Amino acid sequence: MCLPRVGILVPKQVLCTGVLADSVTVLYNYIQNLGTNHDKIESLIGNLANSSEPEKIVNVSNQVAQLSRSESIPLEDSENHVKQNEEEIKSRHEILESTNVDIQQLN
Numbered sequence: 001m002c003l004p005r006v007g008i009l010v011p012k013q014v015l016c017t018g019v020l021a022d023s024v025t026v027l028y029n030y031i032q033n034l035g036t037n038h039d040k041i042e043s044l045i046g047n048l049a050n051s052s053e054p055e056k057i058v059n060v061s062n063q064v065a066q067l068s069r070s071e072s073i074p075l076e077d078s079e080n081h082v083k084q085n086e087e088e089i090k091s092r093h094e095i096l097e098s099t100n101v102d103i104q105q106l107n
Contacts, residue, residue, distance in 0.1 A: 031041050048054040068075050 031038060034041065048057055051057055064075070064078060067073065068078055071081075073081050
């Protein structure tokens with residue numbers, strides 16, 4: 001339990017300055033380890049905070065990172081990879097349409 005003079009009073013809870021300092025240090029270390037510009041991280045956090053669907057942005061970011069790791073695709077190549085897959089799907093769809101075969105007929 002924190003003493004009132006060493007804690008920050010927030011409605012319905014008290015934050016200990018030591019716990020708060022530890023949390024800030026952990027976040028700072030994460031940002032340092034990212035090796036990117038602090039302004040870019042701040043911009044990302046601002047975009048998340050101002051988004052109507054921040055959870056979706058986080059989910060998409062996580063999916064992109066997971067795909068990059070699982071498929072061994074560098075992040076800088078991911079846009080081209082997605083475009084290539086879209087082109088391949090479009091091409092296959094055009095082939096199916098050109099054969100004029102109803103997929104249900106094949107079943």
